Amino acid sequence: MRFQELASTTAFKKGIPNLRIHYTPHPITDRPAELCREYVAGNDPVSGKPMLEEIFSGLTMPLSAIDAKAGFLEREPRPRFFPADTPENLMEFFYNQGYTDGNPIILPTEEKVKEMLNATSHQPDEWVGQMRPSPPHEAWYYTVEMVAVNAVMAGAKPEYFPVILAVASKGATSMISSTSSFARMVVVNGPIVKEIGMNTGIGAMGPVNRANSTIGRSWTLISKNLGNSGKPGETYLGSQGNQLNYNNICFPENEEGLPKGWEPLHVQKGFDKSESVVSVFSGWSLNDIAWYSPLPQHEVIRGWLEHFFSFGVTQATLILDPIVAADVASKGYNTKNAFAKYLIEKTGTPGWLYWSENRDNLKKAKEGIEPFAGWLKRGEDAVVPVSRYMGRRMGGSGLLATTENNESITSIHIVVTGGGTNTFWSGGDFGYIGSTSVDFWR
Amino acid sequence: MKNRSAFYILLFLLSFMIPSSLICAEEGKIVVMNPRGIQPEIRKIPMAKRPATLDNKTVYIVDTKYPNTKPFVEELYAALKTKYPKTTWVLKEKFGGYMDDDPALWKEIKEKASGAIVLVGH
Numbered sequence: 261m262r263f264q265e266l267a268s269t270t271a272f273k274k275g276i277p278n279l280r281i282h283y284t285p286h287p288i289t290d291r292p293a294e295l296c297r298e299y300v301a302g303n304d305p306v307s308g309k310p311m312l313e314e315i316f317s318g319l320t321m322p323l324s325a326i327d328a329k330a331g332f333l334e335r336e337p338r339p340r341f342f343p344a345d346t347p348e349n350l351m352e353f354f355y356n357q358g359y360t361d362g363n364p365i366i367l368p369t370e371e372k373v374k375e376m377l378n379a380t381s382h383q384p385d386e387w388v389g390q391m392r393p394s395p396p397h398e399a400w401y402y403t404v405e406m407v408a409v410n411a412v413m414a415g416a417k418p419e420y421f422p423v424i425l426a427v428a429s430k431g432a433t434s435m436i437s438s439t440s441s442f443a444r445m446v447v448v449n450g451p452i453v454k455e456i457g458m459n460t461g462i463g464a465m466g467p468v469n470r471a472n473s474t475i476g477r478s479w480t481l482i483s484k485n486l487g488n489s490g491k492p493g494e495t496y497l498g499s500q501g502n503q504l505n506y507n508n509i510c511f512p513e514n515e516e517g518l519p520k521g522w523e524p525l526h527v528q529k530g531f532d533k534s535e536s537v538v539s540v541f542s543g544w545s546l547n548d549i550a551w552y553s554p555l556p557q558h559e560v561i562r563g564w565l566e567h568f569f570s571f572g573v574t575q576a577t578l579i580l581d582p583i584v585a586a587d588v589a590s591k592g593y594n595t596k597n598a599f600a601k602y603l604i605e606k607t608g609t610p611g612w613l614y615w616s617e618n619r620d621n622l623k624k625a626k627e628g629i630e631p632f633a634g635w636l637k638r639g640e641d642a643v644v645p646v647s648r649y650m651g652r653r654m655g656g657s658g659l660l661a662t663t664e665n666n667e668s669i670t671s672i673h674i675v676v677t678g679g680g681t682n683t684f685w686s687g688g689d690f691g692y693i694g695s696t697s698v699d700f701w702r
Numbered sequence: 703m704k705n706r707s708a709f710y711i712l713l714f715l716l717s718f719m720i721p722s723s724l725i726c727a728e729e730g731k732i733v734v735m736n737p738r739g740i741q742p743e744i745r746k747i748p749m750a751k752r753p754a755t756l757d758n759k760t761v762y763i764v765d766t767k768y769p770n771t772k773p774f775v776e777e778l779y780a781a782l783k784t785k786y787p788k789t790t791w792v793l794k795e796k797f798g799g800y801m802d803d804d805p806a807l808w809k810e811i812k813e814k815a816s817g818a819i820v821l822v823g824h
Binding site for chain 1: 728740746747755773822
């Protein structure tokens, strides 16, 4: 049973370890009534007994003495150090306990953790934050020292530590418990990028640079070990998983590659250019676009955005090579917001998607009510001139022709990075979570 | 409760005063630090006393509205009504999405029912 561990551990963490839980065959979503009837008439797949009788007995069977008792549940103790062992055994122990991402780690000796701690003015026992796999789960708490242990494990250099602390302080796990296999992204801006040697150039998003790699990896180890995340079946249900979680798409913005008038991401978010900042995003996937065409780049991007489909369909993030950004700017898009506004206003929704999400409007269209009837007249698959990037669900009144304000621009984010060796760019369904100061953690 | 929390915090802070060198390592062995965070306390909730019979009693079936699971909820409701006709089965949809709390419904169940089946579909 895929959800047995999740259900029983959740009941424990909510304070009812013997909650009476009964199971159905999985899944029950999208199953026809006839099959559901068979499920109900059949056995609970965990107990092997008739489901209805199991449910009924759960409601009537007397409680045990323990069931009726109040108090506190025992948690596993947390020693600060593990018993001495050989490095080989400890490496296996860390892997077997689920403390790693499956790759080898640097073992966190006290000396190495102290070196890491020397890179911040904050005290080892200072609380950094709390993190949970998703809202229904319990949150765990962590200190500066605990973050340092995970930073060491990820292979980070001490000078990266303020960036890692800033990411940890956001309290957002990189491994959300959802069955949909979320990914996360972290973008670094400001002077810290050069100070610690992050790569904004060739291969900025690839496995090239130690800072880019290990800061991103730290986030996943922090999520697993400090944020109670990433345990398959219990705190992680991502059906296929997501390889982006290995490094969480960690890269710095190439601020020197921004066209004139284009603000760095952190400035867009209200920080001063001289500040160092991390910004985190959440989504599922990226498309890497390498396509030559006679169309100008801004039109290629708009066309891709119109037909791009993923789990999330109401927000997008574009990661442009400096050459692409320059091409877009040369067409009159003098700011990131101006380009985002163009994309929002000029991007429609594929008919199959629009009509499947707006059944009421489809009915109106078939009754001859405008503007829906006119849109449908073009064919059920034709693009409908309603943007899905308006900052609200498609069922809203977001007609392109009436969009004159900037409120919806935050649904499309634009970041520039890369070495300028070709007109490549990436786009995906990532939405912005928030930004926080790195300087605070120095 | 307050004293208990204070004790744990004190224990946690004291642990910073023990260096790894005091944990004697044999030759070829090393001591490493624990990467895990702090788990919160869990207060145990006593379960509600069960009635000996559900005859002439009311039980709510709560649909948490996981997407596209309505057919299952309705089949369960129909099957329970047929198999246990002496019990009054009330099918109720929870407020909001499946992650939203619904204190008003929990209050209603406490007042009007002898029990509840909460469906968490997927």
